[in-house]
Amino acid sequence: MARTVVPFGPQHPVFPEPIQLKLVVEDEIVKEAIPTIGFVHRGLEKLAEIRDFHQMVQVVERTCGICSMIHAMCYCQGLEEMMGIEVPDRARYLRTVWSELHRIHSHLLWLGLHADAFGFESLFMQLWKIREKILDINEATAGNRIIVSVNVVGGVRADLSTDQQRWVLKEVAEVSRMVRALEHPLLEDITVKHRTVGVGVLTREQAHLLGAVGPVARASGLPLDMRLLKYAGFRELEFEPVVETAGDAWARSKVRFREVLQSAHLVRLAIEKLPAGDLSTPFKGQPTGEIVTRIEQPRGECLYYIKGSGKKNLDRVRIRTPTFANVPPMLAMLPGTELANVPVIVLSIDPCISCTER
Amino acid sequence: MSQESEKLLDVPVLGIESVVVHAQRLKDRGLRLVAMTAVDHDEASVDVFYHFGQDLKLEHSRLTVAKGSAVPSISGVFFAALLVENEIQDQFGLTFEGLVLDYHRTLLLDADLTEIPFRSDIKIPPSRST
Numbered sequence: 001m002a003r004t005v006v007p008f009g010p011q012h013p014v015f016p017e018p019i020q021l022k023l024v025v026e027d028e029i030v031k032e033a034i035p036t037i038g039f040v041h042r043g044l045e046k047l048a049e050i051r052d053f054h055q056m057v058q059v060v061e062r063t064c065g066i067c068s069m070i071h072a073m074c075y076c077q078g079l080e081e082m083m084g085i086e087v088p089d090r091a092r093y094l095r096t097v098w099s100e101l102h103r104i105h106s107h108l109l110w111l112g113l114h115a116d117a118f119g120f121e122s123l124f125m126q127l128w129k130i131r132e133k134i135l136d137i138n139e140a141t142a143g144n145r146i147i148v149s150v151n152v153v154g155g156v157r158a159d160l161s162t163d164q165q166r167w168v169l170k171e172v173a174e175v176s177r178m179v180r181a182l183e184h185p186l187l188e189d190i191t192v193k194h195r196t197v198g199v200g201v202l203t204r205e206q207a208h209l210l211g212a213v214g215p216v217a218r219a220s221g222l223p224l225d226m227r228l229l230k231y232a233g234f235r236e237l238e239f240e241p242v243v244e245t246a247g248d249a250w251a252r253s254k255v256r257f258r259e260v261l262q263s264a265h266l267v268r269l270a271i272e273k274l275p276a277g278d279l280s281t282p283f284k285g286q287p288t289g290e291i292v293t294r295i296e297q298p299r300g301e302c303l304y305y306i307k308g309s310g311k312k313n314l315d316r317v318r319i320r321t322p323t324f325a326n327v328p329p330m331l332a333m334l335p336g337t338e339l340a341n342v343p344v345i346v347l348s349i350d351p352c353i354s355c356t357e358r
Numbered sequence: 359m360s361q362e363s364e365k366l367l368d369v370p371v372l373g374i375e376s377v378v379v380h381a382q383r384l385k386d387r388g389l390r391l392v393a394m395t396a397v398d399h400d401e402a403s404v405d406v407f408y409h410f411g412q413d414l415k416l417e418h419s420r421l422t423v424a425k426g427s428a429v430p431s432i433s434g435v436f437f438a439a440l441l442v443e444n445e446i447q448d449q450f451g452l453t454f455e456g457l458v459l460d461y462h463r464t465l466l467l468d469a470d471l472t473e474i475p476f477r478s479d480i481k482i483p484p485s486r487s488t
Contacts, residue, residue, distance in 0.1 A: 034459065041466040046475055081363035211390050211438035228414055292409060292416065293363040303409065305395040320393035320442075328438045357466055 003031065006339065010039050014117045014343035017353035021346070025339055033334040035327060041357040045317050052312040053079060053287055057151055060304075063319060064355040065146045066106045067297040070099050072151035075317070077231055078293035078306045079153050083285060090277040091155035096233030096270040097168075098142065098150055100263040104175065105134040106298035107256040107263075110350045111186065114253055117347045118195040123185055130178045133171050140164065155280025165271050176264040179257070187254055196250035200333040200345035203247055212329040213322045214300020215259065216349050219244045219251035226296035233270050249348040256350075286310050297322055299350050321355035369407070369420045374429065377408075377421060381432040384410050389417060391436040396446045396476070404450050408432075423452065431456040441465065449476040 003026050010018035018039040024032040047059050060075045061068040073095050080087055112127035135145040142148035142158050150158045160168065186192065202212065207220035217224045218241055225241035227234045242258045244251040287308030294303050300322030307316040326349045333345050372380055381391075392411040399405045399422050406421045406429065423429055431454040433439040443454040444465040451474035454460075467475075 038464065038466045038468075043475060078363055082365070208388075208390055209385075209437075211392065211436070224413075226414070290366040291363055292366060292418070294416075301392070303393050305393075305397070305407065305409075307397055316395075316397040318393075318395045318397070320395075324441060325392075325438065327441055 002026075008342060008346075010036075012343070014113075014347055015351075015353075016113065017351070019346075019351060019353050021334075021342070023334070023339065023342065028339045030334045030337050030339060030342065033331050035331065037353065037357055039357075040354050042354075044358045045319060048314045048317040050313070053308065053314050054153060056314065056317060057153065058149065060317070060319065061147055061149060061151075063321065063358055064352050066109060066352065067102055067299065067302075067355070068147040069102045069150060070295055070297045070302070071319070072149070073099055073232070074293055074295035074302055074304050075306070076151045076153050077295070078291050078304050079287055079308075081293065082287050082289050082291045082306065082308065083153075083283060085154050085281050085283045087155050088278040088281060089275040090159075091279050092235070093233040093270045093274045094156050094158070094160065094279070095151065096237065097160070097267055097274075098138075098148055098156075099232065100266045100270070101134050101137060101172075102148075103263045103298045104172075104260050104267075105131050105138075106350075107260045108134070108179075110298075110347075111253065111256060111260075114344075114347055115186070115192075117343050118192065120185070120189075120192065123182065126182060127186075130175055130182075133175050137168055137171055141168070152280055154283055155278070157279065159279055160271070160274070165274065169268060169271055172264045172267050176261055179260050179264075183257065186257060187250070193250060195341075195344055196253060196348075197246075197248060199249045199341050200337065200348055201246075201248045202329055202333050204245075206332050207247070207329060210329040210332055211325050212300075213325045214297070214350075215242075215252055215255040216300065216326050216329055218242055219255045220247035221245040224301065226294050226301045229294060231295060233273075236273070237266060237269050239266060249344050252348045252350075286312055287314065299323055299352060299355075300325065319358055321352065321358070323349065323352045323356045326351070327356070364416060364418075366407070366418060366420075369418045372408075372419050372421045374421065374423060374427075378430050378432055378435060380419060381408070381435040384417065385435055388412055391432070391438045392416065394439065394442045394446065396450045396452070398476070404452060406446065406452070426451055426453075428453040428455050430454070431458075433458045450474060 006023045009020040020036040022034040061072045108131035112124040115123035139145045150156045204221040223241045288310045290307045303320040305318040389410040389412045392409040395407040408419045410417045444461045
């Protein structure tokens with residue numbers, strides 16, 4: 001059959017957000033994929049010109065709903081380093097708690113969408129039911145279910161009472177138990193394996209050369225995890241990155257599954273070691289200089305470049321999000337696969353388009 | 359000691375003719391392209407930062423070019439530069455020569471938009487800056 005171009009998206013049942021792939025196919029085998037984005041570009045970085053550096057915390061949080069807290073944390077830690085602000089220990093640990101809660105609910109959201117993509121709807125419902133527990137924690141501790149908005153430059157604006165700590169530990173233990181119960185249907189079910197094992201393979205070399213980050217890189221054997229940079233509570237909390245080696249859609253879901261359990265463990269450690277003290281450090285002055293700062297979001301490495309020149313408005317805020325880095329690796333996963341596998345492969349990078357376009 | 363933030367002091371400056379060679383050299387050393395950043399340098403020029411990485415370490419380079427100039431693309435060396443170079447074309451009006459896939463300033467923007475959003479002379483209208 002002659003080569004045909006199949007437009008895939010921007011509106012497609014499997015896509016939570018709009019992206020288009022122009023798929024060049026031959027006998028239902030993908031030969032090439034060309035991405036088109038720009039459907040949800042908002043120009044958030046430009047807002048730095050009219051929002052002062054405190055207000056920009058709320059702007060960067062809206063880069064992405066699902067990892068909003070971690071965007072704000074990355075932005076704040078960049079400014080704190082630039083302005084020489086020492087964040088109180090309690091704030092560092094509280095940031096760790098909320099950021100790992102974000103990782104858990106982001107991965108549960110993705111695992112559910114992944115199950116839905118290959119038609120396992122009851123599994124999708126189970127995973128999202130578990131995710132509700134994390135959203136309940138966010139609501140009870142920060143006032144919002146998704147955009148928790150706990151970060152300020154210099155620390156955090158919310159605390160965890162002793163009762164809340166006990167309750168969060170209990171709920172997170174319950175989340176771990178419920179997630180473990182889904183391990184077999186999620187990773188060992190014969191139909192699931194048929195749809196994911198050997199699908200969308202990215203080798204370790206490809207992952208490195210193409211700049212893959214986060215679970216996509218770790219599922220291909222690269223132990224790349226920005227938490228090893230020891231920001232926030234990770235300065236003291238010991239952990240090993242979750243790494244798999246198969247590099248396929250199955251390995252990417254296994255990495256995220258294991259990271260849900262790992263994050264639950266890190267939440268427990270952070271709460272158990274939560275130091276007493278202030279929530280934020282008062283400071284004066286305006287940011288001056290140029291800085292690059294990085295953090296590990298649920299989807300991988302996120303980089304912020306911030307430039308200030310002693311004014312209340314920053315000269316530039318540049319955000320390189322993890323999906324932006326994972327699009328080139330995704331394009332390498334598609335050639336040679338059947339058209340029916342495209343939804344699973346695209347979803348396997350956990351694409352966040354609003355992040356990518358900002 | 360945490361090391362998540364790096365102040366950009368004394369970043370090595372690249373000449374426009376050495377950009378691709380420099381990228382190839384770093385690729386041969388096993389580095390990956392982490393990101394590129396464009397930022398206004400002054401009224402007449404733009405800085406383009408190249409952020410390369412190996413494991414957890416970053417290595418930065420700076421290229422300063424006149425606004426509206428043509429810059430050699432490194433997407434032939436690092437395919438990962440494909441999106442970011444197109445984004446810089448959209449936002450800063452630079453042209454990357456030799457891009458493996460050139461969206462001609464339509465990666466993020468509408469085709470009929472002629473303004474260059476991140477140039478310092480383009481301001482958000484006061485009515486929207488409340």
